[in-house]
Structure formats: C-alpha cells, structure tokens
Amino acid sequence: MTNDDLKYEISNFKKTFKSTFIISLLIQLLILIFFFMVGYLDRESDDSIFEHFNSLIGFSSLLSALLISIYISVRSVKYIISNYMGDNKVFLYLYPNGRTGIFQTKLCAFLLVSILAQLVGSFLVNILFLIFSRITNVLPPDVNYIGFIAVTFAVVLLSLFVITTSIVIGVRLSSKVATVISSIILVAILCNPLSFLCAYSAYTSLLCAVILVFVSLILVQYCKHYLKNDEVLR
Amino acid sequence: MKIISMKDINKKIGGKQILSNANFELNSKEICALIGPNGAGKTTFLKVLLNLINADTGIVEINDSQMTSKNINYLLPKFGVMLKYPESISKLSINNLFKQHEHYMKVRQVDSTENLLKKVKLNVTLDTEVGKLSLGMKQRLLLALAISSDPTVIILDEPFNGLDVDGVDLFKSILKELREKGKSIIITSHSLSDLNGLVDSVIFLNNGTTLPKISMQVIDKKYNGSIKDYYREVHNND
Numbered sequence: 001m002t003n004d005d006l007k008y009e010i011s012n013f014k015k016t017f018k019s020t021f022i023i024s025l026l027i028q029l030l031i032l033i034f035f036f037m038v039g040y041l042d043r044e045s046d047d048s049i050f051e052h053f054n055s056l057i058g059f060s061s062l063l064s065a066l067l068i069s070i071y072i073s074v075r076s077v078k079y080i081i082s083n084y085m086g087d088n089k090v091f092l093y094l095y096p097n098g099r100t101g102i103f104q105t106k107l108c109a110f111l112l113v114s115i116l117a118q119l120v121g122s123f124l125v126n127i128l129f130l131i132f133s134r135i136t137n138v139l140p141p142d143v144n145y146i147g148f149i150a151v152t153f154a155v156v157l158l159s160l161f162v163i164t165t166s167i168v169i170g171v172r173l174s175s176k177v178a179t180v181i182s183s184i185i186l187v188a189i190l191c192n193p194l195s196f197l198c199a200y201s202a203y204t205s206l207l208c209a210v211i212l213v214f215v216s217l218i219l220v221q222y223c224k225h226y227l228k229n230d231e232v233l234r
Numbered sequence: 235m236k237i238i239s240m241k242d243i244n245k246k247i248g249g250k251q252i253l254s255n256a257n258f259e260l261n262s263k264e265i266c267a268l269i270g271p272n273g274a275g276k277t278t279f280l281k282v283l284l285n286l287i288n289a290d291t292g293i294v295e296i297n298d299s300q301m302t303s304k305n306i307n308y309l310l311p312k313f314g315v316m317l318k319y320p321e322s323i324s325k326l327s328i329n330n331l332f333k334q335h336e337h338y339m340k341v342r343q344v345d346s347t348e349n350l351l352k353k354v355k356l357n358v359t360l361d362t363e364v365g366k367l368s369l370g371m372k373q374r375l376l377l378a379l380a381i382s383s384d385p386t387v388i389i390l391d392e393p394f395n396g397l398d399v400d401g402v403d404l405f406k407s408i409l410k411e412l413r414e415k416g417k418s419i420i421i422t423s424h425s426l427s428d429l430n431g432l433v434d435s436v437i438f439l440n441n442g443t444t445l446p447k448i449s450m451q452v453i454d455k456k457y458n459g460s461i462k463d464y465y466r467e468v469h470n471n472d
Contacts, residue, residue: 005337008337082321082322083322086320086321087317087318087319087320087321088320088321088322090286090317090318090320091317091320091322091323092322092338093285093286094284094286094310094313094315094317095310095338095339096306096307096308096310096311096338096339096340097307097338098310098338102338228303229288231286231287231288232281232286232287233247233287
C-alpha cells in the first residue's frame with residue numbers, strides 16, 4: 001500500500017465524510033440529551049451515573065459509537081463488500097495486487113474517513129455539552145479531562161473493531177446481509193459489558209478497546225490470507 | 235514465439251473433474267478460438283489461465299515464466315481481459331472508470347480515453363455513467379478498457395454478446411489490427427460464424443479435455459472454412 005494508493009481510495013470515499021459526520025453528530029446529540037434528561041429527572045437516586053459528566057459522556061458516547069458503527073457497516077456494503085461479490089470480485093482480482101493490496105487500501109481509506117467523521121461529529125457534541133454544562137451548572141463541576149479524552153478514543157477504537165470485523169465477515173462470506181447482521185450482533189454483545197466500563201473506568205475501557213483493535217488486525221490478516229487464496233469458482 | 239503454455243491442467247470442483255489433462259499453447263500474433271459445448275470447462279480453463287482458480291495439477295507459463303503466487307502481480311498487467319460486465323462499475327463515469335483502471339493496473343494508458351472510445355465507435359461523453367449504457371455499448375467499453383493498457387495477451391469471453399452486425403465487424407477489425415501489432419488473443423464465442431475470417435486457430439474443449447489445436451488452414455481445407463462444421467464433427471465424435 002503506497003501513499004498514492006491510499007490517497008486515491010480516500011478520494012473515492014471522501015464523499016461519505018459529510019453524511020457520516022452529520023449522522024454521528026445527530027446520534028450523539030440525541031443520546032446525550034436523552035441520558036442527560038434521565039439523570040436530570042431522576043434526582044431522587046443518590047448516585048446516578050447520569051449526574052456526572054464523565055460517566056454521562058462515557059455511557060452516551062459508547063452507545064452512540066456502537067450505533068454509528070452499524071450505520072458505517074451498512075455504508076461499507078456499497079463501498080467495499082459489493083466489490084468482493086460475484087463478477088465484481090473477478091474484475092478486482094485481475095488487477096495486480098487486486099486481492100490483498102486493493103482490499104487493504106480500500107479498508108484503510110474507508111476506516112480513516114469514516115472514523116474521522118465519527119470522531120469529529122461525536123467530539124464536537126461532547127465539547128459543546130461540556131461548555132453547556134459549565135455555563136448552566138447542571139452537572140457537578142468535577143470533570144476528569146483525561147478520562148474524557150480516554151473515553152472518546154476508546155469508543156472510536158470500539159467502532160473500529162465493530163466496523164472492521166463486520167467488513168471482514170462480509171468479505172469472507174461475500175454477503176451484504178452478513179455484514180449488517182454481524183455489526184448488529186457485535187453491538188448487542190459488546191454494549192452491556194462495555195457500558196459499565198465506560199461509565200466507571202475510562203482507562204479500562206480504553207485498554208479493552210485497544211485489545212479489540214488488535215483482534216480486528218488479526219481478523220484483517222486472516223481476510224487477506226483468504227483473499228490471496230480465494231478461487232472464483234462461479 | 236510462444237506466449238502462453240498450459241500443460242496437463244487438471245481441476246476438480248465439488249468432486250467433479252472439470253478439467254482433465256487440458257493443454258493449450260498460444261503464439262504471438264495469433265488469434266485462437268476456444269470453443270466447446272456448454273459446461274465443457276471453457277470458463278474454468280480461462281480462469282486457471284488468469285489465476286482466478288488454482289489448477290490441481292499442471293503448469294501455466296507466460297513468456298516462459300511459470301505463473302506462481304510470487305510473480306502473478308508482475309504477469310497480470312500483461313493481460314487485457316474482457317469477461318462479464320461487473321456491476322461495481324455501473325455508478326462510475328467512463329472517465330473515472332479509465333482512471334481507476336490505469337491506477338489499479340499501474341500501467342499508463344496507451345492512448346487517451348477519447349481516442350479509445352473513438353476506436354470502438356462509442357459516441358458518448360466521458361461523464362456518462364457506465365450503467366446507463368446499453369449492452370452493446372458496454373461491450374465496446376469493456377473492449378476499450380481491455381486494450382487500454384497495451385497488454386500482450388487479450389482474453390475475450392463472449393465478446394460479441396449484444397453487438398449488432400456493425401459492432402461485430404468493428405470488433406473483428408480491431409482484433410486483427412491488434413494481432414498485426416504482435417498481440418496474442420484468446421476468444422470464446424458460442425456464435426461460431428462470427429469467428430470465421432477472424433481466428434488463426436481453434437481449440438476444442440469438451441468434458442474438460444482439449445483436442446489438439448487446429449489451424450484455420452486445415453479447417454479451410456477439410457471443412458470449407460466452417461468452424462461450425464468442424465465443431466459438429468468433433469462434438470459428434472466425442
């Protein structure tokens with residue numbers, strides 16, 4: 001994968017940036033408002049996680065990131081998965097590096113653009129909410145800024161894991177449906193355990209996210225090995 | 235000069251022997267037709283040549299270099315291929331399609347896109363969406379794409395599908411011109427009459443096995459130049 005190859009693929013995917021950014025912004029905003037209202041209206045409980053900035057941001061960022069991952073996985077069907085089905089696959093395989101090289105470059109470029117759009121959209125909402133909570137004093141002033149940054153990166157890495165894994169599954173099975181369903185299943189499995197982590201320990205959630213990203217790197221290597229030896233029997 | 239050599243190619247798929255000791259040779263400045271009934275193994279044979287399928291046994295050589303996983307990326311740009319139309323290019327404009335092809339092939343286009351389209355008599359603008367073309371126009375486009383990187387070997391699978399009479403004649407004149415430039419061409423077609431006056435040799439494939447290649451001079455003598463009559467005779471004898 002050269003810089004030119006990556007730049008070329010990024011130029012193909014940059015049209016997805018705007019829509020992913022807007023969707024990320026909206027989902028993060030709606031979920032944050034929802035949980036903020038839950039915390040605000042549930043002041044009877046002594047220690048609601050929704051009454052503290054870090055846990056509120058952590059929980060809502062995780063949920064929105066996982067939902068955005070499903071959206072991005074659905075987008076990947078058009079931009080990546082469909083290239084590895086039927087006659088489209090034959091067309092790609094006939095290029096030098098058409099198996100692993102082009103796949104790797106497409107995947108990197110797609111993830112770069114999508115994750116960046118997600119990061120910018122979600123982070124923007126979180127920053128605006130931080131400013132809002134400071135001005136209005138609706139939340140206690142104690143904010144762990146490093147924890148805030150850690151959670152932001154953790155949820156982005158989790159997204160990376162969900163999107164990459166669902167793309168690998170989709171390419172491996174040459175199935176658009178498998179891509180979408182696997183992203184939904186991954187989100188359903190990860191949501192609960194990770195939500196506790198994000199709400200109570202940003203650093204542990206970051207560590208988990210890093211481990212999951214390593215898992216997705218292994219899956220990408222597996223996918224490349226599969227593509228290298230794939231036979232187009234039909 | 236021998237460009238392609240395929241020796242004793244065997245391939246089993248799902249327990250069925252698809253190719254059985256199939257052999258093939260192609261020289262430079264030669265147009266060879268690969269013919270056979272449906273299910274004979276023609277497409278599988280081409281896929282083995284193009285490294286889309288791995289033969290169980292046998293050797294594929296391009297310019298005396300055996301095709302392996304180590305040199306495949308070096309050999310693939312030597313091929314210009316026209317197979318089935320891929321839907322993945324439907325949303326691309328013609329201009330972007332050729333840019334993509336040039337980028338992925340890592341080989342400069344031999345001529346401008348406009349000239350390539352003129353060559354195949356495709357009178358459309360470069361910003362035309364590929365998916366909006368008719369079947370015959372897509373075939374012309376795919377031929378222009380296949381020859382755009384100046385390949386050594388051109389492989390055409392059913393290129394005359396969807397072409398009108400003028401389109402078939404145009405394709406034939408382009409292929410003859412490419413042969414004169416030293417290119418080697420493999421062509422499959424169920425429309426055997428379209429191959430008359432075009433090919434230099436014919437190879438018959440049935441039940442995964444190839445008969446020895448026969449030159450058009452022999453077909454002219456024995457079958458009055460009719461590839462169809464040759465086909466009928468060998469197919470009945472099989």
